Amino acid sequence: MLDCGHRLDLLVEDQVIVEIKSVSSLAPIHEAQLLSYLKMSGCCRGFLINFNVKMLKEGIRRIKI
Incomplete structure (x- = not known):
């Protein structure tokens, strides 16, 4: 969990954030969410994964x- 109350789905080796979705298609808001998590955490790499x-x-x- 980030200090501001947001919850990321998965943090790997304190370096990579993985945000998991199951939606018909990824929207710009999903990418913006991951970018926000990256900026707040100090991580520089992330994966946005849609299982649908x-x-x-x-x-x-x-x-x-």
Whole structure:
């Protein structure tokens, strides 16, 4: 959990944030949420994963700041 009350889904090795979704399509607000988590945590890499797709590789977005 971040100090401001937000809860990220998964933090790997204190370096990578993984935000998990199951939506028909990822929206800009989902990416903005992950970017906010990255900025607040000091991490520079994140993955936005949507499990509501036929091929999982189509539901993965990598974000780096």
